[in-house]
Amino acid sequence: MPRRLSTLAALLPALFCCACVDQAAGAGEGARDQIKAVGSSTVYPFTTLVAEQYLANHPAAKPPVIESTGTGAGMKLFCAGIGARHPDIAGASRRMKRAEYDQCRRNGVGGVVEVQVGIDGIAFAEALDGPRMALTSADLYRALALAPGGRPNRARAWRDVNPALPATPIQVYGPPATSGTRDALAELILARGCLAVDPAAAALKARDEAAFQARCQRVREDGGYIDAGENDNLIVQKLQANPQAIGIFGYGYLEENLRAVRGVAVDGVAPDYRAIAAGRYPGARPLYLYVKTAHLHAIPGLRAFLRDYARLWSDDGPLVRRGLIASPPAVRAAAAQTIVRETPLDPATLH
Numbered sequence: 001m002p003r004r005l006s007t008l009a010a011l012l013p014a015l016f017c018c019a020c021v022d023q024a025a026g027a028g029e030g031a032r033d034q035i036k037a038v039g040s041s042t043v044y045p046f047t048t049l050v051a052e053q054y055l056a057n058h059p060a061a062k063p064p065v066i067e068s069t070g071t072g073a074g075m076k077l078f079c080a081g082i083g084a085r086h087p088d089i090a091g092a093s094r095r096m097k098r099a100e101y102d103q104c105r106r107n108g109v110g111g112v113v114e115v116q117v118g119i120d121g122i123a124f125a126e127a128l129d130g131p132r133m134a135l136t137s138a139d140l141y142r143a144l145a146l147a148p149g150g151r152p153n154r155a156r157a158w159r160d161v162n163p164a165l166p167a168t169p170i171q172v173y174g175p176p177a178t179s180g181t182r183d184a185l186a187e188l189i190l191a192r193g194c195l196a197v198d199p200a201a202a203a204l205k206a207r208d209e210a211a212f213q214a215r216c217q218r219v220r221e222d223g224g225y226i227d228a229g230e231n232d233n234l235i236v237q238k239l240q241a242n243p244q245a246i247g248i249f250g251y252g253y254l255e256e257n258l259r260a261v262r263g264v265a266v267d268g269v270a271p272d273y274r275a276i277a278a279g280r281y282p283g284a285r286p287l288y289l290y291v292k293t294a295h296l297h298a299i300p301g302l303r304a305f306l307r308d309y310a311r312l313w314s315d316d317g318p319l320v321r322r323g324l325i326a327s328p329p330a331v332r333a334a335a336a337q338t339i340v341r342e343t344p345l346d347p348a349t350l351h
Contacts, residue, residue: 032084033300034062039074040180041230042120042250043091043287046319050309053318054301057308061301070230071180078290079104088295088302092288093120093180093250094187098350111293111344115306116335118313119325121276122184122283123254124264125236127243131166133158134265137282141193143170144185144225146218149198153220173228173235174248177219181250184285186217189266192282236260251276252323277325286327296342310336 035054037047044066051064069077071092078090079100096114104112124140126133142148142161158165175181194201194216205212219225228235232249236257239247246264251271254263263271267282275281289309296302312319315326326332337343 035064035089035299035302035305036067036087037064037089037091038067038069038077038087039089039091040071040093040287041068041175041232042093042181042252043117043289044068045252045256045322046117046287046324047089047091047289047309049318049322050305050312053312054305054308058301058304064305068230070176070178071183072178075100075290076103078292079107079109081107082109082292082294086292088292088299090290092290093285094183095286095288096290096345096350098347101345101347101350109292109294113291113293113296113338113342114345115289115291115309115338116286116327116331117289117309117324118287118319118327119276120285120287121251121271121281121325122181122188122285123249123251123271124266124283125239125247125249125254125257125261126245126264127239127261130239130243130245130262131168133165133246134268135165136162136196136267137189137193138162138196139165139193140266141190141197141216144172144219145190145194145216146220147215148194150200150215153222153224155224168244170224171226171242171245172224172248173226173238173245175232176227176229179230181248182219184283185248186213186219188283188285190217190219233257250323251325255323273325287324290345293342293344306339310339 048066051066055061055063071094074090075092075096078087080086096112101112124135139158139162143155143158146153155161155170157167157169159167174185195205198216201212201216204215228238232253235247235249236253239245239261247261254261254271269275269281271281271283276284291302291306313324313326313332314320320326327335
C-alpha cells in the first residue's frame with residue numbers, strides 16, 4: 001500500500017470517531033452535556049425514575065431532560081437527526097416502525113440500539129364509583145371502531161353493543177393518534193374484537209392488510225372516543241369527574257392510582273401484574289427504548305444511564321415497584337447484553 005494511503009487508513013477510525021462526537025455534540029448548533037429523552041407517556045415514569053437513580057449515583061452529572069411526547073411524536077423527534085438539539089433516547093410503547101427507521105436513516109441518524117425494558121398492558125379503567133364494567137374485545141370493537149362490520153358506527157350507549165351492558169353513554173377517554181398506546185389499542189384489542197365478530201375479517205387481513213386496518217382498527221371520531229392527550233394523569237382526573245366513563249392508559253398508571261380508579265376486565269381477564277406478565281391479558285405489550293449509537297459516543301453519562309436502567313428492571317426492582325412489569329429473565333438478559341455490546345437494530349425485523 002502506498003505510504004499516503006496507509007497513513008489515511010490509519011487515521012480513518014479516529015476521524016470517524018471525531019465526526020460522531022462533533023455531530024452528536026452539536027454540528028455547529030452548540031454542545032450538550034446532559035441526557036435528553038422523549039417518547040411514550042407509558043415509558044415516561046420509568047425513565048424519570050432511572051434519571052433520579054442516575055443522579056444519585058452520579059451527583060456531578062446534569063439532570064437528564066425527560067419529556068412525555070407520545071411514541072409517534074417521540075419517534076419523529078428522535079429520527080430528525082443527530083446533534084445537540086436532537087434527543088438521545090426515544091421511549092416507545094410499541095416497536096419502531098420500518099418507516100420510522102427509514103426516516104432516521106434519511107436524516108443521518110445511523111445506528112439505532114433497541115432495548116426492551118419491560119412489559120406493560122393497555123389498562124381499561126373506571127372510577128371507584130363507576131358501574132363495574134366487564135367488557136370483551138368484541139364489545140370494545142363495536143363501541144370504538146369507526147366502521148364495525150364495514151358500516152358507520154351508530155352505537156351511542158354500551159347497551160347498543162351488548163344488551164348485557166348498562167345503558168350509559170359510550171364515553172372513552174384515551175390517548176391521541178400519535179400515542180403507542182393508541183396503536184396498541186387498535187392492534188391488540190380492536191383487531192382481536194373484529195376477528196371475533198366479523199366473518200369477513202380474517203380473509204380481508206390475509207388479502208389486504210391496509211383494508212383490514214381501515215375496517216377493523218380505525219377509531220371513531222364522533223365523540224364516543226375522546227382524545228385526552230398524552231397526560232395519563234389527566235385521564236384519571238376525568239374519570240373521577242365522570243364516573244360513567246372509561247379511561248385507557250398504561251398499567252403503570254392504574255397501579256399508581258388504585259385509590260381513585262379500578263381496572264376493567266377484558267375477555268374475562270383483569271389487568272393485573274400476573275395476568276399481563278403471563279400473557280393472559282389481551283392488552284399485554286412490550287416497552288422499548290431506542291438509543292442513537294452516535295450519541296453513545298458523545299453524550300456524557302448516556303452509557304451509564306442505560307446500565308442503570310438494566311440494573312433497575314429486575315423482578316423486585318424499583319421500576320417494578322413503580323408499575324413496570326418485568327420481562328422474562330431471558331429477555332432481560334438479552335436486553336442487558338444489547339446495552340453492553342451496543343448491538344444495532346436490524347431493520348429487517350421491522351414492519
